[in-house]
Amino acid sequence: MRTRTGLVVGGCLLMAYAVVGALTDADLAPAGVLLFLAAVLVGHDVVWMAAVLTVGAALTRVPPRCRPAVRTAAITAAAVTVVGLPLALGFGRSADNASVLPLPYGRNLVAVLLVVAGTTLLACVVPVRRREAAADRKESERPAEGRP
Amino acid sequence: MVRHPDTPVTGRATMLRRLARWCLAPLPAPPVALRRGPLRPGVFRSRLRSTRLTGQLGVALGLMFGICFVTGLLSHLIQHPPGWFWWPARPVGLYRFTQGLHVATGLASIPLLGAKLWSVYPRLFSWPPVRSIAHAAERAGTGVLVAAALFLLVSGVLNVSRWYPAMPFFFTAGHYWVAWLAVGGLLVHIGVQLPAVRAALARPTDEPRQDGLNRRALLGGVAAASGLITLTTVGQTIRPLSGLAVLAPRHPGTGPQGLPVNRTADGAAVRAAALDPAYRLWVVGPGRRVGLDLAALYGLPQYTAELPIACVEGWSATGTWTGVRLRDLVALVGVDPRRSSALVESLQTGGRYRACTVPPEHLRDPLTLVALRLGGEPLHLDHGYPARLIAPNRPGVLQTKWISRITVPGTR
Numbered sequence: 001m002r003t004r005t006g007l008v009v010g011g012c013l014l015m016a017y018a019v020v021g022a023l024t025d026a027d028l029a030p031a032g033v034l035l036f037l038a039a040v041l042v043g044h045d046v047v048w049m050a051a052v053l054t055v056g057a058a059l060t061r062v063p064p065r066c067r068p069a070v071r072t073a074a075i076t077a078a079a080v081t082v083v084g085l086p087l088a089l090g091f092g093r094s095a096d097n098a099s100v101l102p103l104p105y106g107r108n109l110v111a112v113l114l115v116v117a118g119t120t121l122l123a124c125v126v127p128v129r130r131r132e133a134a135a136d137r138k139e140s141e142r143p144a145e146g147r148p
Numbered sequence: 149m150v151r152h153p154d155t156p157v158t159g160r161a162t163m164l165r166r167l168a169r170w171c172l173a174p175l176p177a178p179p180v181a182l183r184r185g186p187l188r189p190g191v192f193r194s195r196l197r198s199t200r201l202t203g204q205l206g207v208a209l210g211l212m213f214g215i216c217f218v219t220g221l222l223s224h225l226i227q228h229p230p231g232w233f234w235w236p237a238r239p240v241g242l243y244r245f246t247q248g249l250h251v252a253t254g255l256a257s258i259p260l261l262g263a264k265l266w267s268v269y270p271r272l273f274s275w276p277p278v279r280s281i282a283h284a285a286e287r288a289g290t291g292v293l294v295a296a297a298l299f300l301l302v303s304g305v306l307n308v309s310r311w312y313p314a315m316p317f318f319f320t321a322g323h324y325w326v327a328w329l330a331v332g333g334l335l336v337h338i339g340v341q342l343p344a345v346r347a348a349l350a351r352p353t354d355e356p357r358q359d360g361l362n363r364r365a366l367l368g369g370v371a372a373a374s375g376l377i378t379l380t381t382v383g384q385t386i387r388p389l390s391g392l393a394v395l396a397p398r399h400p401g402t403g404p405q406g407l408p409v410n411r412t413a414d415g416a417a418v419r420a421a422a423l424d425p426a427y428r429l430w431v432v433g434p435g436r437r438v439g440l441d442l443a444a445l446y447g448l449p450q451y452t453a454e455l456p457i458a459c460v461e462g463w464s465a466t467g468t469w470t471g472v473r474l475r476d477l478v479a480l481v482g483v484d485p486r487r488s489s490a491l492v493e494s495l496q497t498g499g500r501y502r503a504c505t506v507p508p509e510h511l512r513d514p515l516t517l518v519a520l521r522l523g524g525e526p527l528h529l530d531h532g533y534p535a536r537l538i539a540p541n542r543p544g545v546l547q548t549k550w551i552s553r554i555t556v557p558g559t560r
Contacts, residue, residue, distance in 0.1 A: 007339030014332030015292070022325035032316035033299075033326065040298035041291070049269055052262075056194065068362075072369030079259035079373040083305060083381065084395045092310030092397075096412045097530070099403030100310060108394035112380060 052078070066124040073120035077113055084109035171282040183275055192270035200355065201363045203348020205264040205370070206341070210334060212257040213297070217331050219250035223460060224324055226543060229507070237513040240540040244458035247543065248385035251462025254304045255381055259373035261297055263366070286340055293333030299326045308397045308461050384463040398463035404528035407467050410459060410544060411501075413529040418550045421495040427534055429518070430553045433481025440477075442534055445520060448472045453515045459544040469538045471519035474554070475512055483556045486512045491557075492537050495550040504546040506539065515540045518551060 022030055055074055062070045086092070087105035094100045186192075225233045226243065236242075278284045300323065306312070307319050315322065338345060355363075383393025383400075390400050398408045413419045421427075428439040440448075451473055458464040475485035489507050496502040510516050516539040520527060527533040532549030539547065 004339045004342050007335045007342070011289075011332045011335030011337075011339060014335060015329055016332075018325050018328035018332060021328065022321075025321050025325065027318045028321040028325065029317050033322050035316055036303070036322070037295040037299050037326070040302050041295040044265065044294075044298050045269075045272065049266070052266060053269075068365040068369070071366065072372055075259055075263070075369045076373040076376055079262065079377055080380070080395070082258055082262075083255055083377055086305055086309035086311050087395060087397060089311075091313070094310075094412075094415075096414050097409055099398065099408035101397055102399050102402040103394065103396070105395065108380075112376070112394060116376070 065127065069120050069123040073116050076116050080112055080116070081109065084112070171285075172280050175276075175278055175280055175284075177276040186273040187275055187277075189275070191273070195359065196362050196366055197267050197270065198355070198359065198363060199344055200348055201366065202264065202267040203341075203344050204363075204367065205260060205267060207345060207348060209257060209260045209264050210338065212253050212260060213330065213334060215253045216250055216257070216300070217327055219246045219253070220324070220327055222246055223250065223543060227460075227546065234509075235507070235541070237510045237516070237540050240515065241456055241458070241464075242541050243543055244385065244456045244464040244541075247458055247460060248382070248462055248464060251304070251308060252378055252382050252385075254301060255308075255377050256374040258301055258305075258377065259370045261301060263370045265294065289333060289336050289340075293330060293337050296326050296330035296333055300330055310397070310461075385458075387465075396463070397461065398459075400463065400465035403465075404530050405467075405522045405525060407457060407465050407522065407531065408459075408463060409530045410461075411549070413533075413550070416494070416496045416499065416550065418495040419529065421552075422529060422533055422550050429535055429551060431477050431481050432553065432555045433478075433483050434557065436481045438480050442520075445472055445518070445535060448476060450520075451514070451517060453517055453538070453540075455515060455538050455540055457538075457544045457547060458542075467522050467538075468524070469517055469519040470521035470524070471517040471535065471538075473514060474506065474516045474518055474537070474539070475514070477518060477554060478511065478556050481556060488556055491553075491555040492548045492551055493553040493555070494548050495552045501545045501548070504537070504548050506537070510539045510542065513540060518554075 022028055022033060059067060059071055059074065084105060087101060087103075088109050090101060090105065092101055223243075223246070226235050229235065278287065303315055303319060303323050303326075306314050307323070312319065377395075379389070379392055380395040381393055382396075383389035383391065384396035384398045385400075387400055390396075393399065400408070403409050413422055428441055429445060431438045431440070449472070450470055452468060452470045454466055454468055456464045456466045474490065478485040478488060478490060487508055488511060489505055490511055491503060491505055493503040494501075506516065516537075518535050519532070519538045520535055522528065522531055527536060532551070535551045536549040537547050537551060
């Protein structure tokens with residue numbers, strides 16, 4: 001209990017330090033920070049989660065043997081897109097500095113997503129093929145079973 | 149003597165007990181008619197969610213945020229050193245490592261935070277929304293933690309992609325103070341959830357086998373997502389992986405003279421001053437000042453050092469720099485370079501990074517140069533022509549370009 005109390009009290013003190021520090025930092029507009037905090041919270045809890053839950057509901061229609069692979073693909077695609085989309089949109093590019101965002105990120109993001117999709121497809125198809133091959137082997141072995 | 153258990157305790161203890169009772173006293177539940185939409189029971193049906201999954205994701209995320217916080221705080225202290233802080237000049241690539249780790253860990257945390265928030269999302273709609281004052285405070289604290297965690301990762305992604313107009317605040321200061329907010333919120337959260345964290349780390353006893361398989365598959369998916377992000381970005385600082393870094397905001401070999409640039413000469417508005425034939429580098433000591441033109445600088449003993457430019461944005465690249473040792477320049481004005489610091493100023497007339505202080509441990513290091521050449525050629529204008537600072541184990545923003553003046557206050 002003492003550990004938990006210490007963590008809670010220490011955490012509250014650090015949060016108070018953050019608030020006082022932000023309010024007294026001449027470089028910082030606290031209103032802008034508050035706006036951004038609210039925007040990311042609402043954006044995540046309302047918009048992003050609605051999309052995630054919709055995709056999650058759609059995943060329940062995927063055959064169970066493929067579901068883990070497709071779920072992994074969906075998580076990976078979403079995460080890579082969060083990182084790659086701001087680069088692909090290219091708002092950070094600079095006219096006089098070619099070393100900033102130097103790659104064709106839109107094309108690269110699509111390529112990474114295609115690799116994820118391809119890997120997922122393989123992960124779904126290969127086990128089925130293997131099972132079929134194993135079944136075929138058993139079929140062909142069956143006549144031999146009765147031989148002396 | 150045996151004290152009666154009901155003996156009233158006076159003073160502070162009573163007040164604390166009363167306060168605790170008041171905080172924990174049940175609040176009246178809102179009308180059931182308000183329990184609609186996602187507040188209804190059984191809306192979230194995924195069997196993948198479990199306390200154990202949430203706990204395990206939380207432990208992993210706590211570790212990642214811990215690494216991010218320590219490395220980020222270190223970077224802040226190096227740039228704004230308080231009196232007690234000391235940062236060595238060696239190992240040469242230590243800052244390159246810590247800041248590369250900071251950005252890589254932050255990026256790899258994205259799927260972890262996403263999965264963690266998904267796993268606890270139904271709790272946002274728990275009923276009744278508030279059971280007591282203490283419960284309300286805990287929920288508010290969790291809200292702050294979630295907002296702060298999202299803030300850090302989103303602003304970090306926007307920063308490395310240099311999408312500054314999307315942030316209505318100065319990134320460095322906002323990211324720094326919200327990091328303290330997040331760490332404070334995290335400690336409170338761990339304090340509240342410690343039993344659940346312990347249970348998450350203990351071996352399960354009552355988990356059905358299929359649920360265990362599903363949980364492990366989901367954790368594997370999150371790990372795969374983190375791994376793929378790392379694989380496609382970390383080459384911006386780990387050169388052998390640069391070929392895979394298709395989503396890295398920088399490429400270590402891309403830029404003038406094979407090195408990326410953060411601020412160009414035109415961006416800093418120094419082109420004319422840097423190309424002025426009357427250019428002089430002034431070294432100012434307590435009792436003497438020396439003005440050196442380019443020919444005089446080239447006339448001094450030249451040294452070559454292999455040093456990285458390690459940007460706060462997480463990319464880094466090594467260059468072969470040639471120039472005059474800073475300690476040799478400081479010695480020209482009669483100051484002992486072993487115990488002195490120096491203020492290095494740029495030709496820039498304004499801007500946050502137009503000057504930097506070089507502490508004694510960096511000043512006396514033989515690898516700290518006022519570089520005139522990169523890869524054997526005169527510096528490109530965007531790399532700081534005619535002269536720039538390059539020192540080991542320092543953030544790129546402190547490697548001042550287009551140096552105009554070095555002021556030495558005297559021996560410390």
